[in-house]
Amino acid sequence: MHERSLVNALLAQVAELARRERAVAVRRVRIRVGSFAGVETELFRLALKEARSGPLFADTDYAISDVPLSACCHSCGSHFDVSGFRFQCNDCHSSDVQIIAGDAVILEDVELALS
Amino acid sequence: MTTISRIITVERDVLHRSVADAQEFRHRLAVRGTLVVQLISSPGAGKTSLLETTARHWQGKLRMAVLVGDIATARDAERLASLTPVVQLTTGGACHLELPLVERGFAQLDELDLDFLFVEDVGNLVCPASFDLGHHRRVIVLSTTEGDDKPAKYPKAFRTSQALVINKIDLLPYVPFSVESAKADALSIQPQLEVFRLSALTGEGIAAWCGFLEQERSRLLANDP
Numbered sequence: 001m002h003e004r005s006l007v008n009a010l011l012a013q014v015a016e017l018a019r020r021e022r023a024v025a026v027r028r029v030r031i032r033v034g035s036f037a038g039v040e041t042e043l044f045r046l047a048l049k050e051a052r053s054g055p056l057f058a059d060t061d062y063a064i065s066d067v068p069l070s071a072c073c074h075s076c077g078s079h080f081d082v083s084g085f086r087f088q089c090n091d092c093h094s095s096d097v098q099i100i101a102g103d104a105v106i107l108e109d110v111e112l113a114l115s
Numbered sequence: 116m117t118t119i120s121r122i123i124t125v126e127r128d129v130l131h132r133s134v135a136d137a138q139e140f141r142h143r144l145a146v147r148g149t150l151v152v153q154l155i156s157s158p159g160a161g162k163t164s165l166l167e168t169t170a171r172h173w174q175g176k177l178r179m180a181v182l183v184g185d186i187a188t189a190r191d192a193e194r195l196a197s198l199t200p201v202v203q204l205t206t207g208g209a210c211h212l213e214l215p216l217v218e219r220g221f222a223q224l225d226e227l228d229l230d231f232l233f234v235e236d237v238g239n240l241v242c243p244a245s246f247d248l249g250h251h252r253r254v255i256v257l258s259t260t261e262g263d264d265k266p267a268k269y270p271k272a273f274r275t276s277q278a279l280v281i282n283k284i285d286l287l288p289y290v291p292f293s294v295e296s297a298k299a300d301a302l303s304i305q306p307q308l309e310v311f312r313l314s315a316l317t318g319e320g321i322a323a324w325c326g327f328l329e330q331e332r333s334r335l336l337a338n339d340p
Contacts, residue, residue, distance in 0.1 A: 002211050002242035010129045017123055027120060031129075038245040038271050085270035085304055095306040103271075105129040114119040 003039055006105055007047040011057070014110050018056050023112035028061045030109050034102035036069040036082075044105075069102035133247060137214050140221075140249030149229045150332040153248050155272060156256035157265070158238030161282040163191045164315035165256060165324075166233055170198040172318075172325050179231040182220040184212040186237060200224055211242035214249055230332060240269040252331055258283040259290050263297035270304045278309040280324065285314040 010031070018026055033039050041064060048062050069082040075094035082102075088095050128134065144151050154162045166181055173179060180200040183191045192203035202220040204212060217234055224232070234250060236243040255276040257265055260283055266273045273279070279301050281294055298310050309327060313320025 002209075002245060005209070005211075005213065006129055006245075009133070013125070013129070013132075017125075021121060021123070023121075036271060036274075038241060085267070085274075087274065087304060087306070095303075107125045107127055107129055109122050109124045109126070111120055111122045114121055 003043040003047040004051075006039060007044065007051050010105070010107060011048075011051055011053050013107060015054070015056065017110055018112055021112050021114065023056065023114055025058070025113040026056050026060045026110060027113050028063060028111040029107070030063045030065075032065050032067045032106040032108055034067045034069060034104050034106075036085075036099070036103040037105050039105055041066060067102045067106075069099065071097040071099050073097050130245075130247070133214050136218075137247035137249040140214065140218060141251060144232065144249070145251065145335055147229070148332075148336055149232050150252065150328065150335050151232045151234065151248075151250045152328065153234045153236060153243075153250035153253045154256060155236045155240065155243045155253065155276070156238060156258075157240055157261055160238070160256045160258040160261060161315045162235050162238070162256050163194055165280065165282060165313075166195060166235065167198055168315045168318055168321050169233075169325060169328075170195070172321050174198070177230045177329070178228060179233060180224050180227060180229050181233045181235060182217055182224075183235040184216070184237045186210070191235065200227060206237060210237055210239050211246055212236050212248055213246055217248050231328060240265065240272045244269070244272040244275050251335055252277045254278045254280060256280045256282050257297060257301075259286050259292040259294075262291075263293045263300070266297060266300035266304055273301050273304045273308070276305065276308060278311065278327065281310065281312045282315055284312050284319065285317050 014026055014029055033041050071082050072079045073089035073094055074096040076092040078091045080090040087097050089097055156162050181195055182202050182204055184204040185191055186206050186208060189203040192201045195201040202223050204216050204220045234248050253276045255272055301308055311324045313324055
């Protein structure tokens with residue numbers, strides 16, 4: 001259940017931002033979870049709910065969106081969604097491809113209440 | 116009274132800090148001439164046995180040390196202690212190692228001049244794949260008793276590895292495991308995987324595996340002094 005580790009890292013970063021801006025509350029946190037991030041979205045939500053995050057987070061809305069795994073092909077340059085974990089270009093079938101999105105948990109933005 | 120709010124754009128990987136720290140560790144060890152190899156596998160695939168056999172192969176020739184992660188107990192470290200310097204990392208329930216624990220463990224080996232540092236992660240093909248431990252190479256160990264369907268089931272672990280060790284090949288006559296099918300599935304997920312078939316128990320295939328590591332270390336020394 002490493003979702004907890006990710007949630008701790010996330011909340012620490014948001015709390016630091018909130019302190020820096022002297023915010024009185026964190027209203028909304030937007031997060032993108034990649035389908036290849038190794039994260040179960042439901043467990044991630046649960047870990048957010050269970051985290052001891054303090055009063056700043058009392059009414060925080062966590063907006064989580066799922067992002068598909070996508071890659072670009074080094075041979076022909078096309079961009080494509082990776083399906084069935086087959087890392088092969090849809091157009092030219094090269095396997096020289098690089099992941100461009102969907103393999104991480106991204107903190108998009110944070111809405112803070114300042115007064 | 117209206118409330119003032121502000122939206123701050125971040126757009127960053129939640130783990131960016133640990134990735135930056137891992138980068139620093141990787142560089143520090145490269146400068147010392149130490150190749151850091153992370154080993155991941157299911158429980159019981161033979162990571163510790165592979166390290167025992169590797170240590171015997173290099174005895175008196177190359178210097179290695181091991182950081183071994185487990186949820187509880189120091190049994191793996193006790194097994195390795197007569198062969199190689201080893202530090203047990205106990206995660207206290209966590210399903211994977213993270214860099215701070217690796218760095219604390221390495222502090223105990225800091226005096227040693229090492230050619231190789233192995234970091235044996237907790238036996239688990241899911242969580243360890245998401246964490247950067249400051250390794251130069253990640254190696255996944257798959258044993259013939261686990262079934263050849265593992266690459267397709269745990270794609271992230273295979274995609275993020277540079278080498279695949281198929282262990283326990285001495286048992287191939289007794290288990291329904293197709294090396295070809297496991298290899299084909301693994302290569303469709305990560306075409307750059309170097310694949311080794313070996314038996315940590317009998318020693319078959321160990322020379323090729325150790326040769327690969329020695330070559331990877333030479334590459335490290337050539338690229339990053």
